[in-house]
Amino acid sequence: MPRIPVSAAVLRAPGEPLSIETLHLDEPRHGEVMVRTVAAGLCHSDLHYLTGSLDISLPAVLGHEVSGVVEQCGPGVDRVRVGDRVVVTITPSCGQCPECVSGAPTRCSRVGERRRRSEPLLTDGAGAPVTSLGAIGAFAEAIVVPEAALAVVDADIRPDVAALLGCCISTGVGAVIHGAGVGPTDTVAVIGCGGVGMAAIQAARLSGARRIVAIDLHDEKLALAKSLGATDTVLSASGDVREAVLELIPGGVSHVFEAVGRPSTAELAFALLAPGGVATLLGLMPTGSRISLDAAAIVEGDRRVQGSYMGGNRFLADVLTLTDHYRHGRLDLDAMVTGTVALEGIDGGFAAMAAPSSIRTVTSFGEGTW
Structure with missing residues (x-):
């Protein structure tokens, strides 16, 4: 299958600046969806990998708190469609294992199966595989994820705000x-x-x-x-x-x-x-x-x-609940976004996380359609 060139921020070594490179993204396979990235939040979990306090196979593309637009659906996808605006969870649950059916989808015993694929999601210019954090790798122009990782949101939810639903909001509220x-x-x-x-x-x-x-x-x-x-x-x-x-x-x-x-x-x-x-x-x-x-x-x-873990959230149901609270002024998500950077400025965005006024910095991927 052909691979698609995407610009991405690549971690080559802990403690070093992220490298903006052209990587090659695999097309979606069975049950997978390609999403054009519109916004990606900079999370402290990403910072742990950036500094080396948590381990990840390198090179890697970090980022897991993301909103975007569906661009391509693989075979077997039936819940989302091209053009849908979506947010992503790092815990795509199966809905069938004992943990899922007992109401604990973040403990799904088949998450590993959902993420597993026969070919790497990303490769570099030399054809070497590049790790995608949580099988997402959101600091890239496009991502490929399982359909189970996606929740659809309406266009009236700003993309920078929507991205936060995938991690910090669902975690804090869910907990x-x-x-x-x-x-x-x-x-x-x-x-x-x-x-x-x-x-x-x-x-x-x-x-x-x-x-x-x-x-x-x-x-x-x-x-x-x-x-x-x-x-x-x-x-x-x-x-x-x-x-x-x-x-x-x-x-x-x-x-x-x-x-x-x-x-x-x-x-x-x-x-x-x-x-x-x-x-x-x-x-x-x-x-x-x-x-x-x-x-x-x-x-x-x-x-x-x-x-x-992840607030024990129930992602699909929680996103609906959270967006309703946001629309009606009971949940202030706008105040949570305290900075926006382009992909090329992502290192500055991570540095800004130490500022007293910083809550969430979001990487914006241009003025694309949302």
Whole structure:
């Protein structure tokens, strides 16, 4: 089958600038769809691979939070059509395994099968295979993914906003609603006010949580967190965070969401819990990371720590729900996009992630039709 030339940002070595190269993308095979990329979010997960704190086979094209337009459908595709505007998930579920039918599609036991293909998605100019992160590789002009990875969105959802639905929004909102089941009797703390953290804050507000404490290093992010639903804020650089939170909510909070990805903040999340509370860890941590917890606080206080991979989202249903909340002003996605860069400026976009005002930078692929 012929391959299609695409411009892409290629990671050749950890810590080095991304190389803008012409790669060759395979055409969609059975059950696959080619999507022209319109916008791709820069996620902290991508940054982990960029710096080498998480491993990936190199060379690689990173990026997994993406919106685009369907350009070509392979045999067997029957749910999406050419011209559909779509967002992509990194966890294309089968809908048939025990995990899927029990309501946990992000734990699908056949994700590997969905991603597996006989030929590499991408090759370089010498014909050597190039890894696509999560079998997506969104920092490229076009991608080929399984149909199961796609949700259709309407044209009134801006592409930069739509891209966020694929990762940070579905993760942060899903963790609160599906993973933790937050309700109006709950108190919530969110550690880290980046994209996932801000989504969790908004979801806690939507769920009716009676107190929502935002915790971050930067005043600028705390100010935005307050506008998005936080009832209280704690500047983590200013002193003892646990003491500050317990001053606000004596005894601790019922739910803590860790959206940073460090052992120290995971341990802090547990330390903020009231008896019976649950700490939900969302941030990916460097390979080999370990956390240390007070055993007595677990046993005697009935406290729990859990993960919530991709927020335990139910992608197709959640995208419909999230876009409805966005349209009716209950979910502010516009405020989450704080910067836009062209593909050639993607390294600058990653550098900007450290800025106090940065929530999500999005790579834009020109003025193509959306």
